[in-house]
Amino acid sequence: MEARIEFEEVAPGATLVNRSYAVEDLAHEVASIPTTAWRDLPYSSEWSQVKLVQDRIARTDVEQLESVRRIVETLTKSPMDVTLTLLRPGGWTKTHRDISGGGVFGVVRFHIPIVTPPGAEMKVSGQTLVPTAGELWILDTTYRHAVYNKGTADRIHLIVDVAKEDLPPELIPVRGLRYRAHAAWFVLVAALTLAGRAIRRPRGTAQAVQRAVRLRVGRKSALSDLEAP
DSSP states (O other), X not given: OOOOOOEEEEETTEEEEEEEOOOHHHHHHHHTSOGGGOEEOSSEEEEEEEEEEETTEEOSSSXXXXXXXXXXXXXXXXXXXXXXXXXXXXXXXXXXXXXXTOXXXXXXXXXXXXXXXXXXXXXXXXXXXXXXXTEEEEEOTTSOEEEEEOSSSOEEEEEEEEEGGXXXXXXXXXXXXXXXXXXXXXXXXXXXXXXXXHHHOHHHHHHHHHHHHHHHTTOOOOOOEEOOO
């Protein structure tokens, strides 16, 4: 009988789930992905990704990994996005917030570390976290977060974005008044940030608003960085 799902909020925005996976086979499969399949990401150094599922559609130009499929099926039958991320030695992402994995927008973002060399760490809400390979985490990206790889080997994570309505209730952590206050604050700060940007970059602001609507209403992938305090 499977253990009852429990959640531990390790830091505001970072929740550890009492479920883990054997990821050795997945690590071998990821190692076989050609280097040309990885796409570099902004807001960072030495950080890249491979999208396996985007907007609920499996990509046909990237080999679908059997180990990934098995893990995803334990979470949902209808993922919005499935992504492999790779942070090379010396790599980092800037401290930021974004809407793409935000509970405010009805999205639950799962992180499963696949390869976590010494020196690889996440910082969420000012707290340093060192996930272990195979753990299951929920990261709400409306909180300030960053990733660093101070080690000598690649750091690789599997990220699965799921709309709340496509998750079984037991995989949705219950949020209290503190989270509701954070959500209201984030919406206010996002609105003020976008209003300030509208004067300097009207076209970019319009695109950011469109991405937010696509995510919240259309349940389509959205990456919109917000440099909020």
